Amino acid sequence: MNKPVLANSVEARDIAFHIHSQTNPQLLEERGPLVVTRGEGIRVYDSAGKAYIDAMAGLWCASLGFSNERLAAAATLQYRELGFYHTFFQRTMDGVATLAEKLVSLTGMEGGKAYFATSGSEANETMVKLAWIYHTVRGKPTKRKVIARDRAFHGSTIAAASMCGLEFMHREFGLPLPGFLHTLCPSSYRGMLEGEDEVAFVERLASELEKLILREGPDSIAAFIAEPINAGGGIIVPPKAYFARIQEVLKKYDILFLDDEIVCGFGRTGNWFGKETVGAQPDMMALAKGLSSSYFPISAVVVAPAIYEALREFNKGGGNFGHGFTNSGHPVGVAVALEAVKIYEEMNLVDHVRRMGARLRAHFEAMADRSPIVGQVRGAGLMLGIEIVADKRTKTPFDPSLQVGMQFDRLAYNNGLVARCMGDVLGFSPPLIVNEADVDEIADRVDRSLKQLEAHLV
Numbered sequence: 001m002n003k004p005v006l007a008n009s010v011e012a013r014d015i016a017f018h019i020h021s022q023t024n025p026q027l028l029e030e031r032g033p034l035v036v037t038r039g040e041g042i043r044v045y046d047s048a049g050k051a052y053i054d055a056m057a058g059l060w061c062a063s064l065g066f067s068n069e070r071l072a073a074a075a076t077l078q079y080r081e082l083g084f085y086h087t088f089f090q091r092t093m094d095g096v097a098t099l100a101e102k103l104v105s106l107t108g109m110e111g112g113k114a115y116f117a118t119s120g121s122e123a124n125e126t127m128v129k130l131a132w133i134y135h136t137v138r139g140k141p142t143k144r145k146v147i148a149r150d151r152a153f154h155g156s157t158i159a160a161a162s163m164c165g166l167e168f169m170h171r172e173f174g175l176p177l178p179g180f181l182h183t184l185c186p187s188s189y190r191g192m193l194e195g196e197d198e199v200a201f202v203e204r205l206a207s208e209l210e211k212l213i214l215r216e217g218p219d220s221i222a223a224f225i226a227e228p229i230n231a232g233g234g235i236i237v238p239p240k241a242y243f244a245r246i247q248e249v250l251k252k253y254d255i256l257f258l259d260d261e262i263v264c265g266f267g268r269t270g271n272w273f274g275k276e277t278v279g280a281q282p283d284m285m286a287l288a289k290g291l292s293s294s295y296f297p298i299s300a301v302v303v304a305p306a307i308y309e310a311l312r313e314f315n316k317g318g319g320n321f322g323h324g325f326t327n328s329g330h331p332v333g334v335a336v337a338l339e340a341v342k343i344y345e346e347m348n349l350v351d352h353v354r355r356m357g358a359r360l361r362a363h364f365e366a367m368a369d370r371s372p373i374v375g376q377v378r379g380a381g382l383m384l385g386i387e388i389v390a391d392k393r394t395k396t397p398f399d400p401s402l403q404v405g406m407q408f409d410r411l412a413y414n415n416g417l418v419a420r421c422m423g424d425v426l427g428f429s430p431p432l433i434v435n436e437a438d439v440d441e442i443a444d445r446v447d448r449s450l451k452q453l454e455a456h457l458v
């Protein structure tokens, strides 16, 4: 990036022919892309041979790093045996049944079942469709609306983007679609009022949710969707009592709780699933990313027994579940996911993430103590955020035109570290395979970049 683009180079051809996700087209043309050529453990290398520790595991997903041999071997073996088959019209494969059984057991969705898709967005949209079927079967077909939260990210397809609570996901597209509503984000750092404590804050969040339900009509609301800890909105950990209280409101009005575990699942927050970290009890869970360490596009929805019963009942006249993706239950994705889960179990995932997460957090807390611009360190496990502010006491942010988060990202990049700013929140979600030395190295590069940012700003 920021170097001259040679004619016919990868950079030039990329600019000429490729449309990027979440990228400003003009900036791409001016600065050129970053060409990533290979990975080794927690590091990726660019075309100039420079190494970066990717402290975001790509997009919160490459939990086993970028060169896991066992995942490569599992994929190769499966490609040789059966390179493709599908799960439509009663087809299945050994791996599909095995992974479904494993996911039901790992998630603790006793008596439940798993459905496969290929992306997080598809998994979230599948949960919405299943919620509609569930209510229809129970004689409540008007229950169609979905409530999500401000600052949420749930994906890029049209319904998933409608569930996002981020303006940049809506503005070009005239979203959200009708019937997709938003309630308050449980950010105590930014959302608590003067004089309010966490208990009162949670009460207000629950009461705002209830007011929204009553305003729209409880008979029109099918589901509420949330991540246990909001990742892309800025690593927002809800207050302790939040989910228990919100779920009371949902139960009162017969509204399903859809748990987006796409980032939080598979150890990221220091438990197998984020729901355990925050004390939530979902009716359905969407899984992706860590499921295969993103070595293959595979996602899943795990549902409680009542949801499956509704699907069965709905089609008892002979119809099919009118839903499915060509690559649902793709044998290679399934093989890779089974191997990834096996590795997680062998590495004693939860314990490892808790220890490495605590170590990284302690480094960040030390930076917060000395730095005049660190407002808050937050997160859980190996999903941590640092919010940058102009004034720590008043939590006043820097002028948005300064783009301090972006400035940090650029400094980190120069220091061989991939981080990810969300506005002025710096996000860190390194591969879960980090060891003590890796964590210290990440912290060192963060500290160096932070000091450079301070020198620039203060």
Ligand SMILES: Cc1ncc(COP(=O)(O)O)c(C=O)c1O
Binding pocket: 059, 118, 119, 120, 121, 122, 124, 153, 154, 155, 156, 227, 231, 232, 260, 262, 263, 288
């Ligand atoms: C919480 C959450 N949900 C859903 C998605 C969408 O997943 P995908 O990009 O695989 O569609 C993402 C992607 O980052 C995510 O972070």
